[in-house]
Amino acid sequence: MAKNQVSRSVVIDAPAERIFRILSDARRHHEFDGSGTVRRATAGAESLGPGSRFAMDMRMGVPYRIANRVVEYEENRLIGWRHFGPHIWRWRLEPLDDGTTRVTETFDYTRLPVAYILLGYPARNARGIEQTLPRLKRLAEEGGAPAADTAEDTG
Template sequence: MAAGQGDQVVSRSVVIKAPAERVFEVLANPYEHANFDGSGSVRGQLHGPTRLTLGDKFGMRMRILLPYRIENEVVEFEQDRLIAWQHTGRHRWRYRLEPVEDGTKVTESFDWGTSRSPKALELLGYPKRNARSIEQTLARLKALIEQRVA
């Protein structure tokens, strides 16, 4: 499946003072996701591998108003550079890593152009809410990794 259209992607970036390999090892371990999630909705992993690769499926415990479970699949993968997953709604969460002088530039994107119903997500305000969540997630990811590297 192709990536979504540019006007249906919200992205934010941060530089983390750590090599891309260290950042990627956290992103590719779904047991870590609740440790850096800035939305407050990810509660922990239910099943799946501890190291994700293309095509892997993993279940997560979630909560937005009420608790629920969601099944995700890794749909984009390039070792130490890119990982993206989606669930049955088909919108994607993508992390792109780029080595820079001070460490690694991490760009997180919410891509609702791949969604089964992108207009519904827009009407429900997900892009705007997810922009705030991405900013909080990246801040938490930066703190988590830099604390481990120190």
């Protein structure tokens, strides 16, 4: 593993295209988020592509809204986004010969200040990833259909 990155992987019994559709629809992020911080997408969330911007309602102790931008993109293989901070959330999909897909989620904090590390965010994010990947696996293996509450709430 690269220095200042937290990565975990899971093999999902689903094609990369199905998994990528889930990941690239920010309205669905709350369905598989294992950190407990993602609440709902509020803007620009459907079918993310290179340079796409989207906003999320979040909660980490207190509610807040965060604006994100897709900074890494290769259709059906890679998507990564960041907000005002320098760290990147990255998803890499690797189709395997047996029809499954290895999915690796990475929290890349290469350019973060030492204080961020001392506050324990990398370990906290590792725990979130470890909770997220099984949720994504279950969702994708069940066919990837959106849950009834996936539609954006504009109220």
